[in-house]
Amino acid sequence: MWTVPRPNYSTEGEIMVNIGGVRVALLGDVLQRYPESRLAELLRCSSSSSQSLELISSLCDDFDASRKEFYFDRDPDAFKCIMDVYYFDEIHIKRGLCPICFLREMEFWRIESCVLDECCRSDLSEKEDELKDISDKVKVILEDLEVERCSTRIQRCQRSVWRLMEKPGSSVPARVIAIASFLSILLSALVMCVGTIPELQVKDADGELMEHPTLEAIETTCMMWFTVEFLLRFASSPHKLHFILSVMNVIDFMAIAPFYVVLSLTYLSSTSMMELTNVQQAVQALRITRIARIFKLARHSSGLQTLTYALQRSLKELGLLLMYMGVGIFVFSALGYTMEQSHPETMFRSIPHSFWWAIITMTTVGYGDIYPKTTLGKCNAALSFLCGVIAIALPIHPIINNFVIFYNKQKVLESAAKHEVELMQLQDNRDGRKESRERMESMESRTTWITASENTNERSQNALCSCETVCGPLGR
Structure with missing residues (x-):
């Protein structure tokens, strides 16, 4: 039977490491393949004639000089993957290990991340993206919680209006505004559709069909609501440039602007500044842009946003x-x-x-x-x-799979962000209680010292009075 011959490694320079209770013997020839790593430097320090105890102590948690055994309080499962780089020149992250934690283990053992296999690099980049998303969500949650910490009244009002218009789950009024905006979008779309029914249209002075005045009044009311909503969101936005460049905000503007353009053209035609035929053609061309209002539903529907992202991924x-x-x-x-x-x-x-x-x-x-x-x-x-x-x-199955993956991922990221915020608040409360406890202890110690000083002074005065009472006649 053909077998691969075992490599002849030299047993000189062998060291023993204890990783979380797991003892592993490592050969010097193997460790020298990566001379910049922590184990290779530890091997050189232990084999040199002038051993520096301080340097060895900085490289490991504890060591036994007689047995050449070094102790590390690290994860033994992760170290099994670290050992692969010395034998196979590459590292694979085992299933069940967090890629971010494993990257920290590699930094501790001074192994560069370039030795990771391509599959593990993709997992690492995916985890880094997830952590970035979590940090962004945590940042948004913290910004919502810092309304009371704003320095001026204008900033507090601006942040309160932003939460009211952009965060439906922050309060009951915010939820009511979100529902009203959602119903306004549906009502505007319904009016646009019903207004095209010939039986519901009326004739103007020239005998041409036009929308019913009641429907126009309803549409004008909805557009006033959209305008006020857009202006309040823009005025309260903490980042104006990001607000302007947002895709959803561009859609909102495209749904509002044609209404005012039509009003302007109608006014110009009434003042004989433009020909009536050109105005009617422009108005008919701009009315079709009202279809963009339906895309405003994506702002209030997480399902539409998830579907859009799934299509982008597909x-x-x-x-x-x-x-x-x-x-x-x-x-x-x-x-x-x-x-x-x-x-x-x-x-x-x-x-x-x-x-x-x-x-x-x-x-x-x-x-x-x-x-x-x-x-x-x-x-x-x-x-x-x-x-x-x-x-x-x-392509149906990949699209559905991307939709389910992104939807579940968003739920996990939201729960992780909320959990992270709760931990931060718990840590802040713990630090606050610790500071207050230290402050109380310092006040108690100061009060005890003052009380002890007063008692000492009182005893000294009593002793002085006793001495005067006893020694007074003798002195006289």
Whole structure:
């Protein structure tokens, strides 16, 4: 049987380390592969003629000079992974070990992070991103808790308004405002849809249909609410530039601005500064932008935000789907045109004209406005929609998986951030109680010293009076 020969390591310079109660014998030749590590330096210090006890004590927690055994109060499971770098020149983090804690172990043993394998580096970067998200959430929570700590009254009012408009869970009025904003968005979208029903429209002076005045009043009220809400959020925002560049705030502005543009154009047309035809065309073009109001729901719905992030994480799968569909559309439209060209009543006049048939067939829509009439064309159509079903079904599982992972991750991060804030508050309370206890002890010690001094003075005066009483006649 063929076996790998065992390497001949020299037993000279062998040291014994005790990691959390686990004794491990390490050879000098192995440790010298990484001379900058803590164990290699410890080996050099222990084998030198002039051993420096202070240097050895700084490298380990305790040591036995006679047995050359060094004690470390570290995690033995993590050290088993650290040992791999001396034998295999790479490190794999075992399952169950925190990558961040393991990185600290590597820093303690003076092992560079570049020896980590690629899979472990990805886990480490993911954990670092999670810690960054937790720190951001903790920062936001602490900013909400520091309303009472603001120096001026204006800052306190600004922070209170920001919590009222942006943090629905901070108080009951904030929750009421969030519900009112949500209902206003739904009401505005409903008015926009109902206003297009011909039976509910009225005729103007020129005999053209226009929205009902009641619906316009409701829409104006909703827009006033959106405007006040946007201005209050902008005025109370602690970071104005970040507020302006936010995607959701840009959507809010795009949903509000067309309303005032239409009012301006209407006013200009009434003062004969612009032609009425141009104004009507501009108004009709701007009214379609009211659709952007529905995207305001994403501000109040965590499910829509999670779905958006899941789609962002699934861009690779969606790109593959589009590429597969594009190739299929080109191939099946070309085949359909070729197979249907000989038929006298063909509906496939060209390959670009056949693209529409391929799209509605592969997506299983099937309007029926274009359809094959030959046998080969029908077989091509059957094959095209079968491939379309397969192509559409492939990326569903990755998208759902990304959605579930991100949703669960957000819940874990929120609970971790709240737990971190509770620990910080507990630590602050503990430090406060410790300071107050020390202050009370110092006051008690000062009171005891003063009382002892007063008692000493009183005893001295009593003794002096006694001496005068006894020695007075003798002196006279």
